[in-house]
Amino acid sequence: MNIRYARSTRWMVAAALIAVAAGCGSAAKSSSSAAGAGITLAVNPWTGSAVNANVAKVVLESKLSTAVTLLPIDENATWPGLDAGSIDAVLEVWPSGHAADVKTYIDEKKSVVNIGLLGPDxxxxxxxxxxxxxxxxxxxxxxxxxxxxxxxxxxxxxxxxxxxxxxxxxxxxxxxxxxxxxxxxxxxxxxxxxxxxxxxxxxxxxxxxxxxxxxxxxxxxxxxxxxxxxxxxxxxxxxxxxxxxxADGGFACDYPVDHLFKAASAKLATKNAAAFAFLSKIQLTTDQQNEIAAMVDGDGMTPDAAAKKWVDANPDVVKGWLG
Amino acid sequence: MAVASAALSTPARMPRPGLGQRLRPFAVHAALAGIVIAGIAIGRDVPSWFDAHIQSKIDQAYHWTVINNTTHWLFTWVFSPISDTIRWSTEHVLSFLQILRWPGVLIVVGLLGHRTGGRNAAVVGVTVMSGCGFLGFWDHTMITLSLMLVSVAVALLIGIPLGIWSGLSLRAEKVMRSVLDTAQVMPLYVYILPLVVAFGIGDSTAVVATVIYAVPPAVRITSLGIRAVSETTTEVGTSFGCTGWQLLLKVRLPLARRPILLGVNQVIMMAFGIVVYASLIGTAGLGGDVLTGLQKVNVGMAFAPGLAIVFAAISLDRITTGQRDERSDVDVVPTQRQLLLRRPGVAVAAGFAVVAVVALVAKLLGLDHFPASLTIDVAKPVNQAADWVSRNFRKGVPVVGGTGSFSDFVVVNLLNPTRDVLQGVAWWLIVAVALAVGLVSGGWRLGALCAGCFVGIAALQVWDLAMDTFSQVLVAVTLSLLVAVPIGVLAARSDRVERALRPLLDVAQVMPAFVYLVPVIFLFNVGRVPGVVASVIYAIPPGIRLTTLGLRQVPFAPREAAISFGATPRQELVKVQLPLATRSMMLAVNQTIIMVLSIVVVAGLIGAGGLGLETIYGLAKKEIGRGTAAGLAIVLLAIVLDRVTQAWGNRSQLVTRSSRH
Known part of the structure; x- marks a missing residue:
C-alpha cells in the first residue's frame, strides 16, 4: 500500500513539474530588440493626455524603435515618478495646478526638466x-x-x-x-x-x-x-x-491663459537621447488635439487607434518633429 | 421583562473607595471649572497662538524627503529594498497567474474552495470568479488579484502575530489600539504622496498602503479570538505540562481558528475596498478602469470593473474562509480513494497535478484570454437603469416629493442646525461637554481622553472644519442606524432574509464608492447630502450584520419566559431581545461610526467640505502638513466616538450580566 501511495505521488509531482516547466517556457515574453532604451510615458486621466501620449508612442515605436509603456497615473503622483525616473515624461501639464511641483522638482531639485510647450492653451x-x-x-x-x-x-x-x-x-x-x-x-x-x-x-x-x-x-x-x-x-x-x-488676496479679474507644457525626467537625456529630442520637439495645435480627441470621445475609438490613424494621415507634421 | 432597563438605572455596587478615588470627584469638578474659566478668558474661538505647528513641521519633513530620497541611506538601504521585494513578488504572482491561464486559475479556485469549504464553497468561488471573465475584465482582474494576494499575505503575516501578542498582553493591546485606530481612519490621501516618495510609484506603494489599511482588522479579531479561549482550557494545557509555545500553538491558536478566519475575511474585504486608490499611483488593473468610467461620468463604465472587484473579493473570501461541513465527513464512510486523497501530501500533489495538466491543456489549446464571445455588456443596462432612477426619483414622487427635496430637507433641518450648534458655541464648552460625557460613560480616564482629543483638534487649528465634519458624521450615523437596525432585526427573524442580504452587504462593503458617486450626486445635488448618503451605504453592512448577530445570540430561555407570560412578538423583541443584545448593538453603533469616519474623504470628493475636503486640498496642493492636520483631526474624532460607544457597550454588558443573577 505505502509503495503505491509513494509511486502515485511521485507521478503526480513529476507531471506537475513538467507542466509548469512547459508553461513557463512560453510565458516568458520575448524581449524586443529595440534600438533605444524603452521609456515610460504618464497618461493622466483625461482624453487630451491619452491622445498626446499615444501619438508620441506611435511615432517613437515606428520611427525611433523605442518601446513605449503608457502608465495611467494620477497627476499628483506623476511628479515623484518623474523624479525617480520611473516615468520618463508627461506631455500635458497644466501649470495652474502644479506650481508647487514646478518649484520643488524643476527649480530646486532639478530632477525634472521642462521640455517646452505642448501647443494648446x-x-x-x-x-x-x-x-x-x-x-x-x-x-x-x-x-x-x-x-x-x-x-x-x-x-x-x-x-x-x-x-x-x-x-x-x-x-x-x-x-x-x-x-x-x-x-x-x-x-x-x-x-x-x-x-x-x-x-x-x-x-x-x-x-x-x-x-x-x-x-x-x-x-x-x-x-x-x-x-x-x-x-x-x-x-x-x-x-x-x-x-x-x-498672493495678497487682491485678485479681481479674469483667469490668465494657461500654456500647457511637457516635462521629462532629467535622466531621460542620457538614457535615450533620440527620444528626449523627439519629446522636446513634439507639438500639437489645439485643433489637432481636438481632432484626435473627437475620434476618441465622439466616435468611440481607442486612443491607440485614433493616434495611429492621425499619424498615418499627417506624415508632414510627424516629419517636422523628427527633423 | 424590563429587567435590563431597570438595572440600568440602579448603579452597580461599588467597592469601598480609597483616598484617591474619594478625591477624584473634586479633581473632576476642578478640571471642569478650570476649562470654563480658561475658556472664558481665551474666548469663543480657538486662538491662533494655540497651535501645535504640526503643519509647518510636516511640510518641512516632507520637503526634506523629496530632496533626499535618492541619496539618504534610509531610502537606499531600507525603502528601496522593501520596494524591490514587493515589486518582485507582485510581478511573479502575476506571471504565475498568467501561466495558469484562466482555466487553471478557476481550477485552483475550485480546489482551494473544495479543500476549505467543501463543494458549496468550490462552486460559489468558481462561479463568482468566472464572473470577472464574463464582465470582460479577466486580464485586469488578474493584475488586481496579484496585488491583492501579496497585500493580504503581508497583512496577515504582520497582523496575526501582532494579534496574538495583543491577545496575550494587555499592555500590548493598549499601545496597539491607538495605532490601529489611526491606521484604519487616517485617510489614505494624507500619506499616499509621502509613500510614493519613499517607495516609488506603482505596485510597491499600492501594497504598502493596502497593508496599512488592512492590518487593523487582522490584529483586532485575532486578539479577540485568543482572549476568548477559556481559562479552563489553557489551565488544562498547563497542567499537562505544555510550554508557553505549545500552549499557543496546540491550544490557543486551534481554538481561535474561527475568529482568525473572520479576520482573514475582513482583511480581504478591506484590501479590495481600496483597490481604486491603488490605481491613482500607477498600478494597472480594475481600479484604473473604475476611474476611467468616473472620469467620463459614465456610471455603467465604472460599474462593470467595480463589480469585477466585488466578484474577485467574494470569490477569494469564500475559498479562504469557507466553513467545512464537518457532519458530512463523519456520516459517510469514506471509500479507499477518498482515504487516499485525505492524506495531506497526496491531496496537495494531486491538486498540483490537476492544475498543471489543466494549465498545460489550456496552453496547448491557446486559451490565453477569456473568450470574448462570452462577455456580457452590463454597462448599457446599468446606464439605462441609472438614467431611469435619476429621472424618476428626483422629483414628483408622490407624498415624499423626491430625492431632491429630501436632500434639501436634510440640509436645512438636520445638517445646518447641527453644524450651527457645534460651530456656534464656544470651543471650550465642547471640550467641557466631552469631558462630562466621557466621565459619565466610562469614568475620569475616559473623560480626560475625550477632552484631550478635542483640545488636540483645537491645537491642530482645524476647529471649524472639524465641527462641520462632526455634524455630518452625527447625521450620517443616525441615518445609518435608522436603516441598519430594522433590517438587522428582520434578518435576525428570518433566515431567508439573512441569506438574501449577505451578497448585497458584501457588494455594499466592497463596491468602490467611486462607482455610485455619480448617481448619488445626480439624485441628491452636489453638497453635503451625497456625502452623507455615500457614508450610509458604506456603513450599514456592519450595522446590519452586528444587529443580526446580537439578536441571534440572545439565549432562548428569556424569550421563552416572555412568551409564556403572554408577550406579543413585538414585546418579545422590544423588551427582551433588544435589551439583551445591547452589547452587540453598541458594537454596531461603534462600527457604523468608524465606517462613516473612514470615508470622510470620499464624502469630500462629492461636496461635503469639512475635514475631507481639507485632506484632498493637502494632496492636491502638496501641502502635506495641511492634509495631515485634517487627517489627525479625523482620527481624534474617531477615538472619542469609538471609546465612548465602547464604554456604553461594556457598561450594558455589566448590566445585563448582573440582571441575570
Missing amino acids: AKIGWYIPTAMLKDHPELATWEGFKDPKNAKLFATAESGDLGQFLMGDPSYVSYDEQIIKNLALPLKFVVAGSEAAEITAIKQAVADNTPLLMQFWQPHWLQSKVALTQVTLPKVTEACLASAAA
Missing part, C-alpha cells in the same frame, strides 16, 4: 449653461451677478440666501473666492470636490434647465456635448497678475 473661467442667457442676457458678464435677485437664481440648500458658485477639483487653481469678495458679488463659494462631481452637477442642471454658475475650462470634452457660455470677467491687468503672484 487652456483657459479657466466662469461658466453658465448657455440656455440661461435667453431669459437673462445680463448674465453674460460679471456685472449681471451684482443684482442680488439674479444671484439668488443660483441659490441652493447649501448656499442659503446667496447664489451658489461651484468649484470642481480642488487641485486646480482657484481665485474665485477673491473675485467674489473683491467684486462684492452676493455669491457663496462651494467646492464640489472632484471633476466628476462638478460634471454631474452640470449635466443635472442642463437636464433640468436649472441655473448653475461654476468654474470650468477649455479644452474639455464636455464643452462639445453641453452648451456652456463663459461669463466675461474684468480684463486681466498687470496689477491683477502682480496680486496673484504676491
Whole structure:
C-alpha cells in the first residue's frame, strides 16, 4: 500500500513539474530588440493626455524603435515618478495646478526638466449653461451677478440666501473666492470636490434647465456635448497678475491663459537621447488635439487607434518633429 | 421583562473607595471649572497662538524627503529594498497567474474552495470568479488579484502575530489600539504622496498602503479570538505540562481558528475596498478602469470593473474562509480513494497535478484570454437603469416629493442646525461637554481622553472644519442606524432574509464608492447630502450584520419566559431581545461610526467640505502638513466616538450580566 501511495505521488509531482516547466517556457515574453532604451510615458486621466501620449508612442515605436509603456497615473503622483525616473515624461501639464511641483522638482531639485510647450492653451473661467442667457442676457458678464435677485437664481440648500458658485477639483487653481469678495458679488463659494462631481452637477442642471454658475475650462470634452457660455470677467491687468503672484488676496479679474507644457525626467537625456529630442520637439495645435480627441470621445475609438490613424494621415507634421 | 432597563438605572455596587478615588470627584469638578474659566478668558474661538505647528513641521519633513530620497541611506538601504521585494513578488504572482491561464486559475479556485469549504464553497468561488471573465475584465482582474494576494499575505503575516501578542498582553493591546485606530481612519490621501516618495510609484506603494489599511482588522479579531479561549482550557494545557509555545500553538491558536478566519475575511474585504486608490499611483488593473468610467461620468463604465472587484473579493473570501461541513465527513464512510486523497501530501500533489495538466491543456489549446464571445455588456443596462432612477426619483414622487427635496430637507433641518450648534458655541464648552460625557460613560480616564482629543483638534487649528465634519458624521450615523437596525432585526427573524442580504452587504462593503458617486450626486445635488448618503451605504453592512448577530445570540430561555407570560412578538423583541443584545448593538453603533469616519474623504470628493475636503486640498496642493492636520483631526474624532460607544457597550454588558443573577 505505502509503495503505491509513494509511486502515485511521485507521478503526480513529476507531471506537475513538467507542466509548469512547459508553461513557463512560453510565458516568458520575448524581449524586443529595440534600438533605444524603452521609456515610460504618464497618461493622466483625461482624453487630451491619452491622445498626446499615444501619438508620441506611435511615432517613437515606428520611427525611433523605442518601446513605449503608457502608465495611467494620477497627476499628483506623476511628479515623484518623474523624479525617480520611473516615468520618463508627461506631455500635458497644466501649470495652474502644479506650481508647487514646478518649484520643488524643476527649480530646486532639478530632477525634472521642462521640455517646452505642448501647443494648446487652456483657459479657466466662469461658466453658465448657455440656455440661461435667453431669459437673462445680463448674465453674460460679471456685472449681471451684482443684482442680488439674479444671484439668488443660483441659490441652493447649501448656499442659503446667496447664489451658489461651484468649484470642481480642488487641485486646480482657484481665485474665485477673491473675485467674489473683491467684486462684492452676493455669491457663496462651494467646492464640489472632484471633476466628476462638478460634471454631474452640470449635466443635472442642463437636464433640468436649472441655473448653475461654476468654474470650468477649455479644452474639455464636455464643452462639445453641453452648451456652456463663459461669463466675461474684468480684463486681466498687470496689477491683477502682480496680486496673484504676491498672493495678497487682491485678485479681481479674469483667469490668465494657461500654456500647457511637457516635462521629462532629467535622466531621460542620457538614457535615450533620440527620444528626449523627439519629446522636446513634439507639438500639437489645439485643433489637432481636438481632432484626435473627437475620434476618441465622439466616435468611440481607442486612443491607440485614433493616434495611429492621425499619424498615418499627417506624415508632414510627424516629419517636422523628427527633423 | 424590563429587567435590563431597570438595572440600568440602579448603579452597580461599588467597592469601598480609597483616598484617591474619594478625591477624584473634586479633581473632576476642578478640571471642569478650570476649562470654563480658561475658556472664558481665551474666548469663543480657538486662538491662533494655540497651535501645535504640526503643519509647518510636516511640510518641512516632507520637503526634506523629496530632496533626499535618492541619496539618504534610509531610502537606499531600507525603502528601496522593501520596494524591490514587493515589486518582485507582485510581478511573479502575476506571471504565475498568467501561466495558469484562466482555466487553471478557476481550477485552483475550485480546489482551494473544495479543500476549505467543501463543494458549496468550490462552486460559489468558481462561479463568482468566472464572473470577472464574463464582465470582460479577466486580464485586469488578474493584475488586481496579484496585488491583492501579496497585500493580504503581508497583512496577515504582520497582523496575526501582532494579534496574538495583543491577545496575550494587555499592555500590548493598549499601545496597539491607538495605532490601529489611526491606521484604519487616517485617510489614505494624507500619506499616499509621502509613500510614493519613499517607495516609488506603482505596485510597491499600492501594497504598502493596502497593508496599512488592512492590518487593523487582522490584529483586532485575532486578539479577540485568543482572549476568548477559556481559562479552563489553557489551565488544562498547563497542567499537562505544555510550554508557553505549545500552549499557543496546540491550544490557543486551534481554538481561535474561527475568529482568525473572520479576520482573514475582513482583511480581504478591506484590501479590495481600496483597490481604486491603488490605481491613482500607477498600478494597472480594475481600479484604473473604475476611474476611467468616473472620469467620463459614465456610471455603467465604472460599474462593470467595480463589480469585477466585488466578484474577485467574494470569490477569494469564500475559498479562504469557507466553513467545512464537518457532519458530512463523519456520516459517510469514506471509500479507499477518498482515504487516499485525505492524506495531506497526496491531496496537495494531486491538486498540483490537476492544475498543471489543466494549465498545460489550456496552453496547448491557446486559451490565453477569456473568450470574448462570452462577455456580457452590463454597462448599457446599468446606464439605462441609472438614467431611469435619476429621472424618476428626483422629483414628483408622490407624498415624499423626491430625492431632491429630501436632500434639501436634510440640509436645512438636520445638517445646518447641527453644524450651527457645534460651530456656534464656544470651543471650550465642547471640550467641557466631552469631558462630562466621557466621565459619565466610562469614568475620569475616559473623560480626560475625550477632552484631550478635542483640545488636540483645537491645537491642530482645524476647529471649524472639524465641527462641520462632526455634524455630518452625527447625521450620517443616525441615518445609518435608522436603516441598519430594522433590517438587522428582520434578518435576525428570518433566515431567508439573512441569506438574501449577505451578497448585497458584501457588494455594499466592497463596491468602490467611486462607482455610485455619480448617481448619488445626480439624485441628491452636489453638497453635503451625497456625502452623507455615500457614508450610509458604506456603513450599514456592519450595522446590519452586528444587529443580526446580537439578536441571534440572545439565549432562548428569556424569550421563552416572555412568551409564556403572554408577550406579543413585538414585546418579545422590544423588551427582551433588544435589551439583551445591547452589547452587540453598541458594537454596531461603534462600527457604523468608524465606517462613516473612514470615508470622510470620499464624502469630500462629492461636496461635503469639512475635514475631507481639507485632506484632498493637502494632496492636491502638496501641502502635506495641511492634509495631515485634517487627517489627525479625523482620527481624534474617531477615538472619542469609538471609546465612548465602547464604554456604553461594556457598561450594558455589566448590566445585563448582573440582571441575570
